[in-house]
Amino acid sequence: DAGVIQSPRHEVTEMGQEVTLRCKPISGHDYLFWYRQTMMRGLELLIYFNNNVPIDDSGMPEDRFSAKMPNASFSTLKIQPSEPRDSAVYFCATTRTSGTGELFFGEGSRLTVL
């Protein structure tokens, strides 16, 4: 079975540009989480969805960040405009209600904002 698929794996952009990160969850998983990992803050939960509906976005740092899940097979995390402090690895992780709550992680998208 295919795991969680994230794209792009690496993104280098300049300050002020729009960045879109993408995630394809494991088929049948109805929860989707976006995490950010930095050296200073570790793993931070940004937002999560259940059945495509945002449940908790309290971790989204500011209005420059937005996330959508238009269907069960796709989610995006957008940063507009990007800033150097947004540089991090962004992970998408999914799980299913019928399991025991362990998350399955994608390989991550490493974002560098110059």
Added chain:
Amino acid sequence: AQSVTQLGSHVSVSEGALVLLRCNYSSSVPPYLFWYVQYPNQGLQLLLKYTSAATLVKGINGFEAEFKKSETSFHLTKPSAHMSDAAEYFCAVSVYTTSYGKLTFGQGTILTVHP
């Protein structure tokens, strides 16, 4: 709210020695507990999980962890370290009854294995 504390951001052992990575949690209700491993430039991979069944949990790659409610601990151990165990390890807690799947992670422990 739940939280996790991993004692020691760096642990160094010799190949063949015991590995002990410490994790203490805080939760007002019975938690689910997890250990994940992260190799460089990769995502997190589940090592093992405690979900209110047996308190001694065995995972992949020879790792195991014991849930001790009285000590609010969930330490990860492996009897004999291998070079391939060098990675970063994360302990995580979730309260499945109120926020299913929402894991809170510790700060991580980097394990170095010396030949």
